[in-house]
Amino acid sequence: xxxxSKELVHPSAELLRRVQxxxxxxxxxxFARYVERLTRLARSRLAARLxxxxxxxxIVQSAYRSFFVAARQGRxxxxxxxxxxxxxxxxxxxxxxxxxxxHQARRRTxxxxxxxxxGSVWQRVAGREPTPEQAAMAAEELEAxxxxxxxxxxxxxxxxxxxxxxxxxxxKHGCTERTVRRWVExxxxxxxxxxxxxxxxxxxxxxxxxxxxxxRREPRPPGARAxxxxxxxLLQQQIGAGSxxxxxxxxxxxxxxxxxxxxxxxxxxxxxxxxxxxxxxAQTVAALKHPGIVGIQGLGRTPGGGWFLVMELVNGRxxxxxxxxxAIPSQQAALWVAEAAGIVQFAHENxxxxxDLKPGNLLLDENDTIRxxxxxxxxxxxxxxxxxxxxxxxxxxxxxxxxxxxxxxxxRTDVWGLGAVLFFLLYGRPPHSGQSVAATLARxxxxxxxxxPAKRKGxxxxxxxxCRRCLAKRPEDRFASAEDVANAxx
Numbered sequence: 001x002x003x004x005s006k007e008l009v010h011p012s013a014e015l016l017r018r019v020q021x022x023x024x025x026x027x028x029x030x031f032a033r034y035v036e037r038l039t040r041l042a043r044s045r046l047a048a049r050l051x052x053x054x055x056x057x058x059i060v061q062s063a064y065r066s067f068f069v070a071a072r073q074g075r076x077x078x079x080x081x082x083x084x085x086x087x088x089x090x091x092x093x094x095x096x097x098x099x100x101x102x103h104q105a106r107r108r109t110x111x112x113x114x115x116x117x118x119g120s121v122w123q124r125v126a127g128r129e130p131t132p133e134q135a136a137m138a139a140e141e142l143e144a145x146x147x148x149x150x151x152x153x154x155x156x157x158x159x160x161x162x163x164x165x166x167x168x169x170x171x172k173h174g175c176t177e178r179t180v181r182r183w184v185e186x187x188x189x190x191x192x193x194x195x196x197x198x199x200x201x202x203x204x205x206x207x208x209x210x211x212x213x214x215x216r217r218e219p220r221p222p223g224a225r226a227x228x229x230x231x232x233x234l235l236q237q238q239i240g241a242g243s244x245x246x247x248x249x250x251x252x253x254x255x256x257x258x259x260x261x262x263x264x265x266x267x268x269x270x271x272x273x274x275x276x277x278x279x280x281x282a283q284t285v286a287a288l289k290h291p292g293i294v295g296i297q298g299l300g301r302t303p304g305g306g307w308f309l310v311m312e313l314v315n316g317r318x319x320x321x322x323x324x325x326x327a328i329p330s331q332q333a334a335l336w337v338a339e340a341a342g343i344v345q346f347a348h349e350n351x352x353x354x355x356d357l358k359p360g361n362l363l364l365d366e367n368d369t370i371r372x373x374x375x376x377x378x379x380x381x382x383x384x385x386x387x388x389x390x391x392x393x394x395x396x397x398x399x400x401x402x403x404x405x406x407x408x409x410x411x412r413t414d415v416w417g418l419g420a421v422l423f424f425l426l427y428g429r430p431p432h433s434g435q436s437v438a439a440t441l442a443r444x445x446x447x448x449x450x451x452x453p454a455k456r457k458g459x460x461x462x463x464x465x466x467c468r469r470c471l472a473k474r475p476e477d478r479f480a481s482a483e484d485v486a487n488a489x490x
Contacts, residue, residue: 012084019071031064034085038063038092045096054099063092074325093164145190149183156183228300228310233261244268244278244376249313259297260311269306281376282309288350292343294363294373314373315366320359323425330459333425334466334489336362339370341418341486347372348411348482353379355409357417358396359424379409394440395430396420399473403445411482412475418485419470419478423452426459431471449473463489 018026042056067088070076076087146154152173159169166177173180233250239260240247250261268274285296297310319336322328340362344354354361356377363371398416399406423431431450434440450471452464466488472478479485 016071016076016084019068020074020076022072027068030084030088034088035060035064037085038088041089042092042096045093054096056096059095059099060092063088063095066095067091074321145187148190149187153183153186156180157187160184228298228308230300230302230308233259233310235261242374244274247311250310252310258313260294260313262309262311263302264307266304266306275307277376278307278309281374281378284352284375284378288347288352288375290343290346292339292369292371293347293375294371311373314363314371316364316371318360319362319364319421319425322364323359323428328425330426330463333422334463336364336370336425337418337422338486338489340372340421341482341489343370343372344414344418345482345486347375347378348414351380353409353411354414354417355379355401356393356396357414357421358393358430359421360393362421393430394437394444395432396424397432397441397444398475399445400475401444402441406445406473407475410475412478412480414482415470415478415480415485416475418482419467422463422467423450423471426456426463426467427453447473 015026015030019030038060039056042059067076146157149157152175155173156169156179159172160180164172166180169180170177232253234253235248235250237249238246239249245262245264247260247262250259251257252259264275264278279299282296282299285293289295294314295312297312300308300310302308317325340357344357347354352375354372354375354377356374357372361372361374363373365371394402396417398413400409400413420431423429432440432443434443450468450473452468452471453459454461454464456464466485469488470478470485479488
């Protein structure tokens with residue numbers, strides 16, 4: 001094997017790694033290496049009637065822009081030689097088929113529009129350009145459909161939505177075109193049932209009258225008012241998602257200022273407890289003015305009746321993403337947790353317990369400063385002995401959040417959360433894990449203490465002791481406050 005042979009085995013992986021690290025020369029090399037081949041590919045896929053209106057060079061340029069943005073966000077991985085070419089082909093064809101669908105949509109007649117306007121997500125994907133709200137709803141419907149399909153079915157439908165023909169999908173997955181059609185029909189049936197259920201839940205005409213509607217009590221904490229207008233914001237890109245909501249990068253039209261817009265999932269708007277928790281987040285954060293807390297500008301409603309929050313946009317990554325993409329020295333992990341503890345202490349002093357501290361809710365901004373976000377599960381210290389709160393991420397939950405036998409929710413609940421974050425940053429895993437949610441929750445409430453490895457290279461003994469005390473099962477055995485955690489680390 002020659003000295004340079006290792007470079008020749010996986011040139012794609014090495015190039016992508018350099019692009020992700022911000023190496024402009026590597027980006028230029030990727031562009032020069034594939035631009036002509038991608039342009040020829042795009043031109044060959046254009047039908048004659050579209051060739052005069054769609055420029056393949058523009059398609060390729062757009063594909064490269066998307067590729068470089070996503071690559072620097074760490075969303076791609078290649079393992080073998082040739083994978084980078086296949087990845088760029090996927091991105092280019094996706095752009096090409098979207099352009100083709102838009103041009104086709106503009107030529108639709110009124111009769112054809114009426115014939116296919118069944119409200120299905122397939123029409124929304126291939127039809128006229130949707131509004132941001134329609135796009136978000138369509139994405140949720142698609143996710144719900146894909147979640148009900150096995151792995152092979154999901155892969156087939158994803159390729160269908162990217163514009164691949166049935167024969168191409170069949171060849172890619174080593175199956176017949178009949179199998180592809182069968183998965184498409186299965187997805188349509190699932191979607192049909194979802195649409196039918198949504199229609200069934202719509203209020204009747206009589207229920208929509210002002211007298212009846214005013215009598216229907218909508219969950220809303222005191223003071224929670226929708227003051228923001230939906231039309232004032234332009235959605236640009238989804239940047240996060242959780243069990244109850246999605247977060248998008250958006251542009252405030254009047255000021256041209258980037259913001260983050262958090263939506264409550266449409267399927268949950270009929271759940272009073274979830275809606276009230278979402279609305280209470282707006283009130284809670286509005287009362288907490290601190291540079292380390294991601295601020296909320298206000299609350300609004302979409303034309304379809306959904307709820308959204310407009311928040312400060314933080315350009316950075318959460319600690320879960322940071323840890324999974326690079327090693328973090330224990331000293332750095334300790335500093336971040338101490339910084340978070342100071343912010344949490346401020347919330348406690350203002351009567352708020354976060355109750356959902358985890359790596360995904362601690363953001364590292366462009367100045368390498370910790371920012372705390374997502375107060376959706378926060379409780380008021382003024383509440384008398386808050387009960388167990390079975391909501392959140394099981395692997396990071398304190399015992400008292402699952403079973404009240406361990407005591408009430410208190411500031412020590414957030415002390416546990418800080419310890420759980422520190423444990424993850426030091427050891428690369430949460431304090432608890434199981435093969436199912438039930439198994440994980442069982443471990444959370446079990447009497448067995450969390451095992452914090454005493455000997456780990458690069459982890460000081462005193463930091464191990466801080467972590468162990470934060471994660472004590474009994475709240476009274478933990479640090480009394482977040483401030484005590486910060487002092488112990490420092």
